[in-house]
Amino acid sequence: MKLVVQVKLLPTPEQAAALEATLRAVNDAATWVSQLAHDRRVFRNYDLRRHVYGQVKDRYGLAAQAAQHVIKKVADAYTTLHANLRNGHLGRPGSVRRERVLARPIVFRPGAAQPFDDRCLSWQLNARTVSIWTTGGRMKGVAFTASADQLTLLAAHRKGESDLVCRDGRWFLIATCDLPDVPVRAPDGFVGVDLGIANIANIATTATATATGTGTGTGTGDGVRHSGKTLNAVRHRHRELRRRLQAKATKSAKRLLRKRRRKEARFAADINHTIARRIVTEAARTGRGIALEDLQGIRDRVRLRKPQRVTLHAWSFHQLGHFIAYKAARAGVALVWVDPAYTSQACSACGHVAKNNRPDQETFACTSCGFAEHADVNAARNIAARGETGWAVSHAA
Numbered sequence: 001m002k003l004v005v006q007v008k009l010l011p012t013p014e015q016a017a018a019l020e021a022t023l024r025a026v027n028d029a030a031t032w033v034s035q036l037a038h039d040r041r042v043f044r045n046y047d048l049r050r051h052v053y054g055q056v057k058d059r060y061g062l063a064a065q066a067a068q069h070v071i072k073k074v075a076d077a078y079t080t081l082h083a084n085l086r087n088g089h090l091g092r093p094g095s096v097r098r099e100r101v102l103a104r105p106i107v108f109r110p111g112a113a114q115p116f117d118d119r120c121l122s123w124q125l126n127a128r129t130v131s132i133w134t135t136g137g138r139m140k141g142v143a144f145t146a147s148a149d150q151l152t153l154l155a156a157h158r159k160g161e162s163d164l165v166c167r168d169g170r171w172f173l174i175a176t177c178d179l180p181d182v183p184v185r186a187p188d189g190f191v192g193v194d195l196g197i198a199n200i201a202n203i204a205t206t207a208t209a210t211a212t213g214t215g216t217g218t219g220t221g222d223g224v225r226h227s228g229k230t231l232n233a234v235r236h237r238h239r240e241l242r243r244r245l246q247a248k249a250t251k252s253a254k255r256l257l258r259k260r261r262r263k264e265a266r267f268a269a270d271i272n273h274t275i276a277r278r279i280v281t282e283a284a285r286t287g288r289g290i291a292l293e294d295l296q297g298i299r300d301r302v303r304l305r306k307p308q309r310v311t312l313h314a315w316s317f318h319q320l321g322h323f324i325a326y327k328a329a330r331a332g333v334a335l336v337w338v339d340p341a342y343t344s345q346a347c348s349a350c351g352h353v354a355k356n357n358r359p360d361q362e363t364f365a366c367t368s369c370g371f372a373e374h375a376d377v378n379a380a381r382n383i384a385a386r387g388e389t390g391w392a393v394s395h396a397a
C-alpha cells in the first residue's frame with residue numbers, strides 16, 4: 001500500500017531563497033510548456049518532450065531531470081483535465097464554464113508542487129537533512145522536521161519521487177512510501193462506525209452489533225462517541241473571521257482567507273487522524289473488524305439534506321473514512337464497506353424500520369419492540385451487523 005509522508009523543511013533564509021527561485025523557475029517553465037501544448041494541441045509527454053525539451057533547459061536554466069519533470073507535470077495536468085472534461089466535471093459541452101476551461105492553457109502557480117527524483121534529491125535521515133538540486137546548484141544540508149514514526153517509514157519504505165511544495169511561505173517535502181501489504185486477520189465480530197453527518201457534534205460513533213457481552217470492564221469502546229465539539233468551535237470562529245474578511249475584498253484579505261481555510265483544513269485533518277487512530281487501535285486490540293458506511297452512499301444521503309453544510313463537511317467525512325481505511329490496512333484489520341440506507345431508522349434489536357423510531361435527533365426508540373438507545377449508537381450497531389453479514393458473504397466459500 002502507498003502512504004504519503006509529509007515533512008516540513010527548515011531552510012535558512014538563503015536556502016529558502018534558492019528553493020523559491022527554483023520552484024518559480026520550474027513553474028514558469030511549466031506554464032510556458034503548457035501554453036505551447038495548448039496552442040499546438042500536443043499533450044502527450046513523449047510528443048511534448050520532442051517539441052520543448054531543449055528550450056525548457058536553456059530558457060529556464062533547468063537540469064535535464066528537472067526539465068523532464070516539468071514536461072511530464074504538464075502532460076499529467078492535461079491528462080487529468082481531459083479526464084475531468086470527459087466525465088463532465090467541468091460542465092456540459094457548450095456550457096460557459098467548460099468553454100472557459102477549454103479556451104485557456106493550464107497555468108502553474110509559482111509555489112505549485114514539483115516532483116524531485118533520487119537524482120535531484122537525497123535524504124540524510126540521521127542528520128534530518130536533504131540535499132536538493134536548485135537552479136543555483138546542488139544545495140546540501142537543508143534541515144527538516146519529522147516524527148520518529150515518519151523517519152522509520154522513510155528509512156524503510158520511501159520510494160520514487162518526492163514533491164517539493166510551498167504553502168503560505170512554509171516548505172514541505174511530500175514523499176511516497178510503498179509498504180508491503182499486511183495480511184488481514186479474520187475478525188472476531190465487527191465494530192460499526194456511524195459518521196455524524198446529520199449531527200456533527202459527534203463526528204463518529206462506534207459500536208458493536210449487540211450491546212451484550214461487549215464493552216464491559218475495560219471500557220472497550222462500545223457505544224463511544226467521538227466528539228467534534230472543539231472542531232465545531234474552531235469552525236465557528238473561522239466562519240466569523242471569514243465573514244469579516246470577505247466584506248473587505250482586498251488582496252491581503254483574500255490571502256488571509258486562503259491561509260485561514262488551509263489552517264482549518266489542517267486542524268480538521270488532525271482531528272480525523274486522531275479519531276481514525278483511536279478506532280483502528282481499538283479494533284486491532286479487540287480483534288474486531290471495522291464496518292464503514294459506503295462513501296458514495298454518504299454523498300447521496302448528504303445531498304438530500306442541507307446542501308450548504310454538505311460542501312463544508314462532506315470532504316471531511318471522506319477524509320475520515322479514508323484515514324480509517326488505510327490505518328486499518330496497515331494494522332491488518334478487516335474492513336467492510338456497507339450500504340448505509342436506513343441504518344438510522346432501523347431497530348438494531350428487532351430490525352423494525354420506521355421513521356417514527358426516531359422521536360428526535362438524539363433518540364432511537366423502537367415503536368415495535370420498545371428498544372431504546374442513543375440514535376448514533378443504534379445506527380453504529382446496525383452498521384456493525386451489516387459488516388458481519390458482508391464479511392460472511394464475501395468469505396463464504
Ligand SMILES: [Zn+2]
Binds near residue numbers: 347352366368369
Ligand atoms: Zn425493535
